[in-house]
Amino acid sequence: MHAVKVKRVCVTAVVALSLTACGESSTDSADDCSVEIFAASSLSSALTAMTDELRTESGCDITYKFGSSGSLAATIEAGATPDLFLSSGTTSVTASGLDVKTSRAIVESSLAIITSKGSVASREVIAVDDLLEKKWKLGLCATTAPCGELADEVLTNAGDVLGNTFDFGRNALADTEAINASDLLTKVEMGELDVVLSYASSCADNSDLTCTVIPAELDGRRLGEKSTYFVTPINGSSQVTRLLTFMTSAKFSERLVTDFGFEALVK
Amino acid sequence: MRRTAKSLIAIAVLAVAVVAIPIIGLFVRVPWTRMSELWSNDTASAALRITLQTSLVATALCVLLGVPLAWAMSNASDKVRTLARALVTVPVVLPPVVGGIALLSALGRKGVFGGFLSSLGISLPFTQTAVVLSQLFVAMPFLVLAVESQFRTMDRGVIDAARVMGFGPFRTFTHVVLPMTKGSVIAGAILAWARAVGEFGASITFAGSLKAKTQTLPMAVYELLERDWELAMGLSVVMVIFAIGVIFGLRSQLLNSGNA
Numbered sequence: 001m002h003a004v005k006v007k008r009v010c011v012t013a014v015v016a017l018s019l020t021a022c023g024e025s026s027t028d029s030a031d032d033c034s035v036e037i038f039a040a041s042s043l044s045s046a047l048t049a050m051t052d053e054l055r056t057e058s059g060c061d062i063t064y065k066f067g068s069s070g071s072l073a074a075t076i077e078a079g080a081t082p083d084l085f086l087s088s089g090t091t092s093v094t095a096s097g098l099d100v101k102t103s104r105a106i107v108e109s110s111l112a113i114i115t116s117k118g119s120v121a122s123r124e125v126i127a128v129d130d131l132l133e134k135k136w137k138l139g140l141c142a143t144t145a146p147c148g149e150l151a152d153e154v155l156t157n158a159g160d161v162l163g164n165t166f167d168f169g170r171n172a173l174a175d176t177e178a179i180n181a182s183d184l185l186t187k188v189e190m191g192e193l194d195v196v197l198s199y200a201s202s203c204a205d206n207s208d209l210t211c212t213v214i215p216a217e218l219d220g221r222r223l224g225e226k227s228t229y230f231v232t233p234i235n236g237s238s239q240v241t242r243l244l245t246f247m248t249s250a251k252f253s254e255r256l257v258t259d260f261g262f263e264a265l266v267k
Numbered sequence: 268m269r270r271t272a273k274s275l276i277a278i279a280v281l282a283v284a285v286v287a288i289p290i291i292g293l294f295v296r297v298p299w300t301r302m303s304e305l306w307s308n309d310t311a312s313a314a315l316r317i318t319l320q321t322s323l324v325a326t327a328l329c330v331l332l333g334v335p336l337a338w339a340m341s342n343a344s345d346k347v348r349t350l351a352r353a354l355v356t357v358p359v360v361l362p363p364v365v366g367g368i369a370l371l372s373a374l375g376r377k378g379v380f381g382g383f384l385s386s387l388g389i390s391l392p393f394t395q396t397a398v399v400l401s402q403l404f405v406a407m408p409f410l411v412l413a414v415e416s417q418f419r420t421m422d423r424g425v426i427d428a429a430r431v432m433g434f435g436p437f438r439t440f441t442h443v444v445l446p447m448t449k450g451s452v453i454a455g456a457i458l459a460w461a462r463a464v465g466e467f468g469a470s471i472t473f474a475g476s477l478k479a480k481t482q483t484l485p486m487a488v489y490e491l492l493e494r495d496w497e498l499a500m501g502l503s504v505v506m507v508i509f510a511i512g513v514i515f516g517l518r519s520q521l522l523n524s525g526n527a
Contacts, residue, residue: 144493176475191377
């Protein structure tokens with residue numbers, strides 16, 4: 001009696017597993033391949049919105065891992081094997097152990113002063129020297145993230161332009177650091193930070209934020225800085241090559257510029 | 268019978284390997300020749316200072332708040348005690364980052380109580396106070412649960428005798444209960460301190476991470492991992508040695524309390 005019961009359970013389990021397997025195969029993509037993309041968090045909105053196009057171009061399913069280019073590079077260096085790496089700047093490409101000669105520039109983004117739309121800070125913080133006021137809760141990307149490096153360059157430039165009587169040091173100004181650009185923006189949206197320095201492209205698809213691009217020059221001296229985004233292939237498979245061709249095409253960069261607030265490369 | 272025992276031993280060895288292999292890996296790969304650099308590394312030394320400052324304050328608060336709570340719980344009715352214990356245990360089973368979001372929701376500038384604090388000119392997020400509160404949130408349950416079980420199993424006849432001798436409830440607690448359970452309180456405090464030192468998720472969410480201000484050792488390890496993984500490993504080894512020290516400290520403490 002017991003043996004019959006066990007047999008019945010086994011048969012039911014086998015049938016259930018078979019059905020599950022059938023169900024899974026029916027949801028698989030037609031080509032049964034996938035491309036894994038590691039990308040800077042500042043590209044997350046754009047890439048997520050363009051997933052269908054990327055799927056069509058590559059003929060494969062697309063999966064993402066977003067984060068600071070620095071931490072993604074550390075992950076690759078530690079052994080992760082994505083198919084493509086979209087980074088802000090090439091420092092992280094070098095840090096990841098990939099060949100920087102294979103990297104191709106796509107678009108750029110300027111650093112901007114970002115506040116919550118309609119907040120007091122959005123009216124009063126409109127230039128870099130406004131950051132000197134201690135009343136603002138200011139967030140910067142960590143120095144390990146490209147947006148943090150860029151912020152440090154701009155603050156150094158501001159010190160040069162506005163005179164050394166002002167302390168534009170990171171520790172003097174910032175209340176906190178975030179590991180990537182997206183994390184900073186979340187804190188502004190939550191109202192925990194008044195102002196952050198991050199990419200101007202952040203405001204294109206987020207109506208809750210106000211971006212004031214830091215001008216490239218002030219009084220004839222360098223102030224604002226830009227970050228260039230690169231795509232680096234990690235393997236030479238046909239689907240990766242197809243995606244690389246698409247991502248370095250004018251069509252792709254125009255989409256990023258028109259719909260997601262990035263800037264075209266200066267030729 | 269013998270075969271069963273051997274298979275169990277094999278499983279036990281596997282279980283030990285699961286814990287030991289990563290630690291061994293860390294100790295083998297760490298660049299020992301660079302360990303001295305940790306002392307002169309700004310990030311590591313500042314993080315060590317912040318960690319010691321905040322974790323010791325958090326542990327003191329754990330003892331000040333947690334021991335009376337444990338005593339109250341041990342004297343409460345079963346229903347109240349069960350409810351209180353469930354509530355106190357929540358931070359232990361909660362992912363720390365959820366704890367950070369909870370703290371931000373309550374005490375952030377736009378939080379339920381944080382709005383009121385902001386009107387008084389008090390802003391807690393991204394401060395060392397926020398680090399302490401995060402550590403307190405995750406560490407206090409360890410002390411409360413350890414001490415409460417000791418309070419419940421202690422000889423209640425001594426408390427009755429103290430009452431008969433004219434001791435009030437507060438004096439009984441401070442002059443009779445605490446000296447009798449000193450070992451458990453210290454063990455609970457060490458556990459809470461160790462948890463506070465290792466706190467990461469709640470702190471980075473509620474207090475952020477800024478060098479020499481709110482960045483503690485686990486956050487420094489996380490940051491160093493991106494730019495100097497060898498030093499990150501070195502700092503990790505320091506934390507493992509600290510953890511082993513805590514375990515030995517607890518062991519001797521528990522043995523002492525057992526002998527008392």
